Amino acid sequence: MLHRILYPKFSVSQKHLEQKLYNKTVLITGASFGIGRLLAEKLAFKNTNLVLMGRTSEKLKEVCEIIKKNGGNASYIPGDLRDQSTIDDVFKYLKSKDVGVDVFVNNAGKSIRRSIYSSLDRFHDFTRTMNLNYYAPIELVLKLLPEISKRNGQIINISSFLVLLPAMPFWSAYQASKGAFHTWLKSIQPELNKRGVTCSNIYLPLVRTRMIAPTKKFDKAPVMEPHQATEIIAKSILKKGYNFKPWWVNPTRLAFKLFGKSYIKRILKNN
Numbered sequence: 333m334l335h336r337i338l339y340p341k342f343s344v345s346q347k348h349l350e351q352k353l354y355n356k357t358v359l360i361t362g363a364s365f366g367i368g369r370l371l372a373e374k375l376a377f378k379n380t381n382l383v384l385m386g387r388t389s390e391k392l393k394e395v396c397e398i399i400k401k402n403g404g405n406a407s408y409i410p411g412d413l414r415d416q417s418t419i420d421d422v423f424k425y426l427k428s429k430d431v432g433v434d435v436f437v438n439n440a441g442k443s444i445r446r447s448i449y450s451s452l453d454r455f456h457d458f459t460r461t462m463n464l465n466y467y468a469p470i471e472l473v474l475k476l477l478p479e480i481s482k483r484n485g486q487i488i489n490i491s492s493f494l495v496l497l498p499a500m501p502f503w504s505a506y507q508a509s510k511g512a513f514h515t516w517l518k519s520i521q522p523e524l525n526k527r528g529v530t531c532s533n534i535y536l537p538l539v540r541t542r543m544i545a546p547t548k549k550f551d552k553a554p555v556m557e558p559h560q561a562t563e564i565i566a567k568s569i570l571k572k573g574y575n576f577k578p579w580w581v582n583p584t585r586l587a588f589k590l591f592g593k594s595y596i597k598r599i600l601k602n603n
């Protein structure tokens with residue numbers, strides 16, 4: 333019951349989605365697993381060209397085979413976006429195929445929930461998180477912008493509801509990196525809009541994916557299911573400029589103003 337209240341179900345029209353993406357190219361990062369993979373399978377239309385990125389080559393190959401079996405068109409570029417060579421490979425591929433991207437879904441991300449006192453010798457956690465959640469999508473956007481602008485395209489950023497809340501203990505690396513890209517994209521958005529490029533920010537809550545699996549306390553928590561997140565992203569494709577945040581984010585922000593200190597004390601006590 334709580335899950336249905338927190339995350340009301342809805343779905344978008346596959347027919348309208350297919351019409352919207354007719355003869356369009358969609359680039360999805362983080363497509364090996366979870367939300368990115370489900371989104372790719374949802375967009376498996378005959379006249380839509382999908383370019384999928386992720387670190388796990390065999391999984392990307394697998395999803396491309398499923399898409400082609402369903403009548404769609406998909407290709408993949410394996411690699412870690414924290415490596416410059418991977419980003420270079422993306423644009424070499426697009427240039428070799430003479431492909432321009434119409435929709436860029438920035439879905440790849442790294443999450444860490446860890447006490448700062450457990451991170452004293454783990455500076456690499458912060459650099460890795462910032463490289464994937466901030467620097468890599470910036471470089472992708474910069475290099476994609478000329479073609480996306482020609483096509484009056486879309487940038488869809490899969491963000492986190494945490495960037496809308498006050499800073500939280502244990503989430504320093506993740507919240508800072510996601511917040512950095514969120515601020516950057518909001519800053520350039522007026523310029524993009526002027527050139528016909530629309531942006532959507534999808535502020536997802538915790539979603540039941542591999543990303544949250546290491547934190548066992550989330551196993552029984554009322555988190556969003558991946559297919560629900562996929563429908564939200566699909567809606568942002570249909571409705572340019574659509575932004576999503578859970579309905580309970582604003583009440584949560586108010587609650588933090590009133591009870592934030594006691595809540596944080598409780599978190600620190602229980603961890």
